[in-house]
Amino acid sequence: MTESKSISEKQHTCDVLIIGAGAAGLSLALKLAPHARINVLSKGKLSEGSTLYAQGGVAAVFSDDDSIEAHVKDTLIAGADLCDEEAVRFTVSNAKESIQWLIDTGVGFDTEINDDGQAQYHLTREGGHSHRRILHSADATGKEIETTLLSAVKKHKNINLMEGYNAVDLITSRQLNLPANRIIGAYVWNRKAERVEIIKANFVTLATGGASKVYQYTSNPDVSSGDGIALAWRSGCRIANMEFNQFHPTCLYHTDAKNFLLSEALRGEGAYLRRPDGTRFMLDFDERAELAPRDIVARAIDYEMKRLGADCMYLDISHKSKEFIVKHFPTIYHRCLSLGIDMAEQPIPIVPAAHYSCGGVMIDHHGQTDIDGLYAIGEVSYTGLHGANRLASNSLLECIVYAHACAKDIINRIPFYKERKFAKIPDWDESQVDDSDEAVVIQHNWHELRLFMWDYVGIVRTDKRLERALHRVQLLQQEIDEYYGNFKVSNNLLELRNLVQVAEIIIKSAMKRKESRGLHYNLDYPEQLDNPKPTILTPEKSC
The missing domain is CATH 3.50.50.60 (FAD/NAD(P)-binding domain)
Structure with missing residues (x-):
């Protein structure tokens, strides 16, 4: 074959x-x-x-x-x-x-x-x-x-x-x-x-x-x-x-800049993190300052935003020459400039955002x-x-x-x-499935899922938040499973089905870890265990 x-x-x-x-x-x-x-x-x-x-x-x-x-x-x-x-x-x-x-x-x-x-x-x-x-x-x-x-x-x-x-x-x-x-x-x-x-x-x-x-x-x-x-x-x-969900510390905070990441290399080349009043804060959290690992930097930004009630913090590389900035960061420079931000002259507003699993x-x-x-x-x-x-x-x-x-x-x-003969695979059965005119339901569930995951299973967690998130995701699963069984497949439905499943896995994994380590920070378990092990879930034992 x-x-x-x-x-x-x-x-x-x-x-x-x-x-x-x-x-x-x-x-x-x-x-x-x-x-x-x-x-x-x-x-x-x-x-x-x-x-x-x-x-x-x-x-x-x-x-x-x-x-x-x-x-x-x-x-x-x-x-x-x-x-x-x-x-x-x-x-x-x-x-x-x-x-x-x-x-x-x-x-x-x-x-x-x-x-x-x-x-x-x-x-x-x-x-x-x-x-x-x-x-x-x-x-x-x-x-x-x-x-x-x-x-x-x-x-x-x-x-x-x-x-x-x-x-x-x-x-x-x-x-x-x-x-x-x-x-x-x-x-x-x-x-x-x-x-x-x-x-x-x-x-x-x-x-x-x-x-x-x-x-x-x-x-x-x-x-x-x-x-x-x-x-x-x-x-x-x-x-x-x-x-362990990595939140990138520095994503551009702007209404017209969805998903735009500001590279770690900016801090590697000397950019500073500043509060709205212009003062630096990373040395208050880690001796490595802006070059600390991402989990530490993201938590520091999140802490300062919540402490000050600020919408964002700022990333500042304006002390470098414009020639240096444009040469090393042309994509970022021109993207910021298109939004009215000249990073060679002013700090860039930033917030943490989910980045890597x-x-x-x-x-x-x-x-x-x-x-x-x-x-x-x-x-x-x-x-x-x-x-x-x-x-x-x-x-x-x-x-x-x-x-x-x-x-x-x-x-x-x-x-x-090479010569393997495949078993007969049954065709996909759509005989009992109707077209859906309720795309709004999928969109509503989509937004609800992403919002409570951000609020309850984000940079800082607690047992109560995780329990609330698990309850919400299980209710969503029931609704989506019913929806999936009764209506024709669509891109949005497939992605929502997968996201809800992954959300449950993330929540259950977080609930199993009774410590704070790396990207997982739980206020109820602020200390680290002596002999940490990977969190492993299997489908048969997950419920």
Whole structure:
């Protein structure tokens, strides 16, 4: 079985189905292309994902005065004693090779001329890093990576890009009452044709990104709705550490600037955080000041806003020259200027916003989940790299390193499944389903979910807030399950269904952790436990 073309209007087959078209998914597709027929699913535009908006860069040891040990140590410290050290060493040790692959593929990182007159990569520094080790492309590194990878992918005849497809549910042998528990494919929603189709595949990889859209304020694009986590959960996979939601400290606070993130590299290059009266405050919270890890900076901003009753704090780099600012942060500079903010002359209003999910679907060093043939890579996965808090610019690195590891494992296994005959998969049953004229109900539930998650399960939590959130989310689940069973599939309904499921996982994970650590801060348990363990939930034991 090597065909990736459509068998019928409603059924497709391929060797490998990749759900998601960001850095992780596209890197995997490129590595697999010489060996297999691949379908890559993108529910929105192919370039529309978190990778595109990543500004800061990719962390790797490229300087002689830096070391793998230093990068490992910084990652472990940021992860607040909850990282899997083996995963950290695996990722950091493979960093340079993975970044070199990006460079060889065509990604252009910024360079500078050193004292010897030789060109070298310009390395910046971000919060939590002890050295300059962030390779970047100005302040639009994600865009450079995404567009380069997408351009390369489009040249491969073995890669079939399927734009405008949502994954509805995974299909496993267990669901069809067959032996073992292996992936078979997925039901997918064709948004253009407005119908559910089937994709049969020997291997499926989730590369769907995170779930920050579960919160009212987020730096993520609209597609970050936790789809892969919910898909894996419904299929029986374990999920770990979902209580650790990273809130980026500095998102632009402006009515016309939805989701616009202000890179960590601004503080790495000397920007100060200030109160509305112009005074600095980070030294009151941490000796590392603006270069403290994100959880500390986000809580400090949140505390000052609540203490002063202020709508926002301010990020100020105006003490640097305009030439320096425009050279290093052109995207941010011009975006702010379009909103009437000249960051070379004045501070930028900022607020924290949900940014990154440090937990996800549990995998091994090959990206393999609990279901044979089902993989997960990138933000959707839990590798143990991030622990209780992600070190800045380790995320894009994780995408590339684990995409390569996943590819190696799949390539080794492809020969054993070339002649596999698929079991018959029943078509999607819509015989009892009506069209819905109540889109307003979905929108209302959507807003309610994101608001109470922000209020009750945000930067600072309490047991009472978590209990309220769990009660609210369970009521929403009942309503959505009924709605899902009675009306035709739509993009908004699918995303809401997934977000509500992920919200419940986040809340239950937070309720299990009886301490404050990293990104999880509970006023009822302000101290840290002596021997912290990952929070692991399984579908059978979650209720």
